[in-house]
Amino acid sequence: MTSDSTATHPTALREVFVGGPFLQLVDPKTGLMSDSDRLKFHRLIEHFEQRGATVYNAHRREAWGAEFLTAPEATKRDYLEISRSDLFIAFPGVPASAGTHVEIGWASALRKPMVLMLEKEQKHTFLVTGLENQANVEFIWFADPTEIYAHLDTAVERVLARSGERTTIG
Template sequence: MTQHPERPVVFIGGPFKGAVDPATGILSHELRGRYRRLIGLYEENGWEVLNAHREEGWGQSMVPAATCTARDFYWMETCDLFVAFPGNPASPGTHVEIGWASAMGRPMILLLEEEGGHAALVTGLGEVAPTTRYLTYRPHPDFLQSLVQATADLGSRMGTKWPPLAVLANVR
């Protein structure tokens, strides 16, 4: 596994193309907020963040299928941690990325929506991919502290030297 102890790399994934509002051509304010909070948490703590949503202007600068597939596969090969919303309804692209992460042995934190309805092969993945952790996503400031703890626990389990995360005032 790739490890970048001084500046670890997190790949943040989740529903994108199917979540873009056809009227505006961008993700809703609520979805952008989810991703911005996660990006901010890791970046403010010195991590490098890979994220297609931001990279593609929240939907305004979509790249062709071959480009995003090659890019996301490369990101998965080089990241230290994969954090993703599988989606509800399910995001086909994110489910492919979850498969890549498990096949490559990448540590991952899957963020499940409170209403449930997630695929059994996602919620049961921890049985065959022991570096998988689950958190229920809540749009509440305390959620970020749960993500900090899950990241630390997973890093410790993996024997990594990731710098500690802290929830800073500007990423709430």
């Protein structure tokens, strides 16, 4: 099922954390993320909310850059939200987002099912691309972010099945 579906379906996903580069995407002149960067995250958030999940996301929580939390508060909230989530999904970023990589480490240590979306034709750190040997992770490789949605539900179902969760998500 694609993200364009508006039907309500039962889901094993109660809570999802959506991560990705943030500070490096905020324009220093406007103090905000660009519309295209916002849309990439908004569409992913909406995808899971349409399936009944509560979605945690720092970008939206911090008004796309207009209302940054302090470093200690953002760190605490992200860790707690990842801890309570049924799924961690993120764009590791190109160039790599240090904060997102910390979140990937937390999710891995917390044994959270993960879906990571990696840009084709880009170099990604071996500690991310080799993560499948240490964690329950699926990769979606894409050239254009719209390509993600053809594979997203299947990738989520696979990581949930491996973690013992119910696999119906949409």
